[in-house]
Amino acid sequence: MKSIESVNDFVIKFANVNGTGSASANNLFAKALFRMGLPVSPKNIFPSNIQGLPTWYEVRVSEKGYLGRRGGVDIALSVNPQSMAADIQEVEPGGYFIYDNTKPLDLRLVRDDVNIIGLPLTRICNEEYKDPRQRQLFKNVIYVGALAALLDMDFKVLTDLVADQFKGKEKLILPNIHALELGHQYARANLDCPIGIRVQAADEVGDQILLDGNTALGLGAIYGGATVAAWYPITPSTSVVDAYEKYVKRMRIDPGTGQRNYAIVQAEDELAAMGMVIGASWNGARAFTATSGPGVSLMSEFLGLAYFAEIPTVLFNVQRTGPSTGMPTRTQQGDILSCAYASHGDTKHVLLFPSTPRECFDMGAMSFDLAERLQTPIILMTDLDLGMNDNMSPPLEWDDSRKYDRGKVMTAEQLEAGVEFGRYLDVDDDGICYRTLPGTHPHRGAFFTRGTSRDEYAVYTEKGEAYERNMLRLMKKWETMKEHVPAPETIPARQETDMAVLYFGTSEQASLEALDRLADEGIHLNAMRVRAFPFNDEVEDFLHAHERVFVIEQNRDAQLRTLLMAEFELGPDKLKSVLCFDGTPISARNIRKQIRLHMPELDEEPQEVARAAGATGE
Amino acid sequence: MSYQLPKFRHPELPKNDLGYTKADYEGAISTLCAGCGHDSISGAIVKACHELSIEPHKIAKLSGIGCSSKTPTYYLGKSHGFNSVHGRMPSVVTGAAMANRELLYLGVSGDGDTASIGMGQFAHVARRNLNMVYIVMNNGCYGLTKGQDSATADEGSMSKKGEPNPFSAIDLCATALQFGATFVARSFSGDKTQLVPLIKAAIAHRGFALIDVVSPCVTFNNNKGSTKSYEFVREHAEATGAVDFVPMRKEITTDYKPGYSHEVTLHDGSSIHLYKLEQDLDPFDRTSALLAMERHRAAGDILTGLIYMDKASRDLHEQLETSRRPLSQLTEEDLCPGNQMLKNINASLR
Ligand SMILES: Cc1ncc(C[n+]2csc(CCOP(=O)(O)OP(=O)(O)O)c2C)c(N)n1
Ligand code: SF4
Ligand SMILES: [Mg+2]
Numbered sequence: 001m002k003s004i005e006s007v008n009d010f011v012i013k014f015a016n017v018n019g020t021g022s023a024s025a026n027n028l029f030a031k032a033l034f035r036m037g038l039p040v041s042p043k044n045i046f047p048s049n050i051q052g053l054p055t056w057y058e059v060r061v062s063e064k065g066y067l068g069r070r071g072g073v074d075i076a077l078s079v080n081p082q083s084m085a086a087d088i089q090e091v092e093p094g095g096y097f098i099y100d101n102t103k104p105l106d107l108r109l110v111r112d113d114v115n116i117i118g119l120p121l122t123r124i125c126n127e128e129y130k131d132p133r134q135r136q137l138f139k140n141v142i143y144v145g146a147l148a149a150l151l152d153m154d155f156k157v158l159t160d161l162v163a164d165q166f167k168g169k170e171k172l173i174l175p176n177i178h179a180l181e182l183g184h185q186y187a188r189a190n191l192d193c194p195i196g197i198r199v200q201a202a203d204e205v206g207d208q209i210l211l212d213g214n215t216a217l218g219l220g221a222i223y224g225g226a227t228v229a230a231w232y233p234i235t236p237s238t239s240v241v242d243a244y245e246k247y248v249k250r251m252r253i254d255p256g257t258g259q260r261n262y263a264i265v266q267a268e269d270e271l272a273a274m275g276m277v278i279g280a281s282w283n284g285a286r287a288f289t290a291t292s293g294p295g296v297s298l299m300s301e302f303l304g305l306a307y308f309a310e311i312p313t314v315l316f317n318v319q320r321t322g323p324s325t326g327m328p329t330r331t332q333q334g335d336i337l338s339c340a341y342a343s344h345g346d347t348k349h350v351l352l353f354p355s356t357p358r359e360c361f362d363m364g365a366m367s368f369d370l371a372e373r374l375q376t377p378i379i380l381m382t383d384l385d386l387g388m389n390d391n392m393s394p395p396l397e398w399d400d401s402r403k404y405d406r407g408k409v410m411t412a413e414q415l416e417a418g419v420e421f422g423r424y425l426d427v428d429d430d431g432i433c434y435r436t437l438p439g440t441h442p443h444r445g446a447f448f449t450r451g452t453s454r455d456e457y458a459v460y461t462e463k464g465e466a467y468e469r470n471m472l473r474l475m476k477k478w479e480t481m482k483e484h485v486p487a488p489e490t491i492p493a494r495q496e497t498d499m500a501v502l503y504f505g506t507s508e509q510a511s512l513e514a515l516d517r518l519a520d521e522g523i524h525l526n527a528m529r530v531r532a533f534p535f536n537d538e539v540e541d542f543l544h545a546h547e548r549v550f551v552i553e554q555n556r557d558a559q560l561r562t563l564l565m566a567e568f569e570l571g572p573d574k575l576k577s578v579l580c581f582d583g584t585p586i587s588a589r590n591i592r593k594q595i596r597l598h599m600p601e602l603d604e605e606p607q608e609v610a611r612a613a614g615a616t617g618e
Numbered sequence: 619m620s621y622q623l624p625k626f627r628h629p630e631l632p633k634n635d636l637g638y639t640k641a642d643y644e645g646a647i648s649t650l651c652a653g654c655g656h657d658s659i660s661g662a663i664v665k666a667c668h669e670l671s672i673e674p675h676k677i678a679k680l681s682g683i684g685c686s687s688k689t690p691t692y693y694l695g696k697s698h699g700f701n702s703v704h705g706r707m708p709s710v711v712t713g714a715a716m717a718n719r720e721l722l723y724l725g726v727s728g729d730g731d732t733a734s735i736g737m738g739q740f741a742h743v744a745r746r747n748l749n750m751v752y753i754v755m756n757n758g759c760y761g762l763t764k765g766q767d768s769a770t771a772d773e774g775s776m777s778k779k780g781e782p783n784p785f786s787a788i789d790l791c792a793t794a795l796q797f798g799a800t801f802v803a804r805s806f807s808g809d810k811t812q813l814v815p816l817i818k819a820a821i822a823h824r825g826f827a828l829i830d831v832v833s834p835c836v837t838f839n840n841n842k843g844s845t846k847s848y849e850f851v852r853e854h855a856e857a858t859g860a861v862d863f864v865p866m867r868k869e870i871t872t873d874y875k876p877g878y879s880h881e882v883t884l885h886d887g888s889s890i891h892l893y894k895l896e897q898d899l900d901p902f903d904r905t906s907a908l909l910a911m912e913r914h915r916a917a918g919d920i921l922t923g924l925i926y927m928d929k930a931s932r933d934l935h936e937q938l939e940t941s942r943r944p945l946s947q948l949t950e951e952d953l954c955p956g957n958q959m960l961k962n963i964n965a966s967l968r
Contacts (some may be wrong), residue, residue: 035968063826067636083678209967219963225953227945230715251955259941261952265934267709275702275709276716276740283678285717285865286948301703362708385747395964398957404950438714438945440677446675447701460691497943 004094005196008063015078015087019051026057032157037202043389048328054083070509071589132233138179145183152194209395213386218243218356220364227485228287229264236384236558237318241292270295274302281312284437286368288314293335295323304343305451313373319383321583330583331384336559339379351533352380353504357393372407385506385585410434415444423447423451423458431477493524498527503552513588552578635671644696651690655807655833656755660693666817677722682707685762686728686755705736707854708743718944719935723750723937731759733769735786744826745798749933751820752828757835765838776843790830792911800931801827804926818863822884825931858923
């Protein structure tokens, strides 16, 4: 058997039982590699359950900086007998299967093309600890210690990290370090260390940080000036408001008076959460809610009202696998169409597609400016993969001279001076009208907000012409929006080509890796990362400039492709789909394989593509 | 069209402390059916706000959907208004109130809007004790969709089509009390003498104040056998007593018989005087209030007046400890923690 040999380039997958504290140990492992200067991409693949079901944690390590999923597993570390049979099957030929051999491995599971390494975790724990909870928790830390020996990691990085992570809970530091040592010593004394896969300190992460997108979004809301957060718990969006709350408690409570410059209301459902956001925004505060697909469905009626009544509204949608409850703890980009056209009647909404935590922060803060400038709902579309996993990201930054763009709000002075006010009067010919806030002026500027038809002065009317005029003005506003939303990013191919890929959000990293691999094979594609809807003119130009465009997305129905076809009236021949909807993040191998399959002119598949196609986890 | 505003106004219409006449509190001409109870309630709102000398632009009037929810157009034309979506006015008011604690929030709803589609939001806004006045214009039917029974229609009450309602009625005052409302009253659109001071007291109360106002729908539910008709309500209304609202620093001129009256001082210094008719009701005691409602329900009459009030009410802003300055008035300087803070956060993420 030829074992996999590599330095700083591998995929390891941990198989655990959920509710046993494994995620923090696995995170410790990933973070230690990050501190060794290695780009890492940890992904928690967890069940919708509190305790007892299988859960996985995959870590991609890539000195080259590929942060998407590659596909395939080089090392599986399995401490869960429930999933062992499947876990061993996933290992690449020549890979490594590490398991708790306190109980012997079922002989039927043994593969002769995989290195099998036994680590008697349960036995070590039972000998060392009396308390069952300790046995469970430290088992995870022990295997991290053993991995350090097997992969030739710098042990001190781990112990320093433990010291940092338990700052303030000093009592926990020594026991954790002890557990790391137990594993480390066992491996050194009993196993061949290191194995063929090794790590070495590098200098590839620069000033980057390791952060989940939801925390970045919560911070973005704080920096963007949000004062009202209304929400209803739903995975994977809950941690957005959790993060907002954690940081506002540090940053927004007046130390003298104890007064809070924010209000968080846990609503009775998403419908109410959206109503609160609309009410607060109508009244001049910056407000937001965070939810996932099922919540957006409930907010649908209100989104139509906000669109038609032109109320700034910020909604963070952390997408998960639907429909309905679908796979609530798995990722998807499945709400593109339902959000773009949410609600009844003619409606369209601004969508933002961040790809990194840094972009979650930037676009999160930007959402409030956009909502107030454009007076319409802004739906930021992230997903579970970006939201709940630690992602390597450029550091967060804020320009202290930046002022909020509060949009067109008529002031008491303007009203007093006799400036004409009509709530739906398009004075600047950009489709965006002035609004007034309640309480501004004693006898000027009051108007009645309604979802029913009205004229330019907000006076009720059922006249067809008035309705039509208003709807056409809203289309003009839609055109204006294209200049305000973030522009796409283009990455030219190494060689001139008439083929391209187009992707957005969390497909970015795996797409970039796939493009590199394809280029190595002589297939060159220009790339565009779309960052917002409405699509800017650049998107249209890009599509027209290419013969064939592969649209990469993580849903079954090719929703972004449908949106592009609808908005640009393009035929289906030009746009080809590359899709992933099994609930796991799309992988580079999967993208590469699908693009190749779209090219009948390539008759022979390279060896590796065939192998990748057979591997699971794509 | 139920009332026409006279074209000519007397130059010396009575002015309030702010120098405003009642006309300053009126709105557009009503387009409801002539005789609709809702219009009388609109009139009572105008009168109460005028007499209390509230600056009209410091009021926000919000509603859901229904004939009742259309009424904000017909009063307080100088106030911002929001006709939101069916049953969801409470959440919109909650957000608005979080944004700016300095305005008076006047929510208007119907029995369909509140007791059916909006029951969940009604429960939760009461539970949170949001500082607002919540008026239900209760006609026992869906006026705007042409007269279907609503969830407040009494069991056995006859519809216009002559069919008795088979279901038991939701009593909004009783449910509000159980949900945690801190001010609960019931009235009748035809009894302005009772309704106006109740609206004033509800405005002065800090916390969630419900007034369930029976308001006959002349077009769909004013027939014989309906328990929400003018005739039935006139015959069956039993008042808890009379309420007199005394604004802050106004001299009390009436004499009160000791033992029969309560004086309650509200947080803004104004006071309510209650003249009790219902001897067994202690309106400051939830159990007593619930029992009184149950007694009257069993007897088949309608208990009106102030039913319950929590003198120690703490509203949502107090519970959340939000800043005294309205959140909507805070700026970058107050809200944005700055780049240095981010640098520290970045450092903790490496
Ligand atoms: C989501 C939704 N469902 C249904 C309707 C139709 N609808 C309009 S008003 C109304 C009932 C209003 O009844 P109520 O609140 O009692 O008001 P009233 O007209 O009796 O004053 C209904 C069902 C609607 N506007 N929105
Ligand atoms: S239908 Fe009934 S509730 Fe509606 S306006 Fe007419 S009388 Fe009033
Ligand atoms: Mg009704």
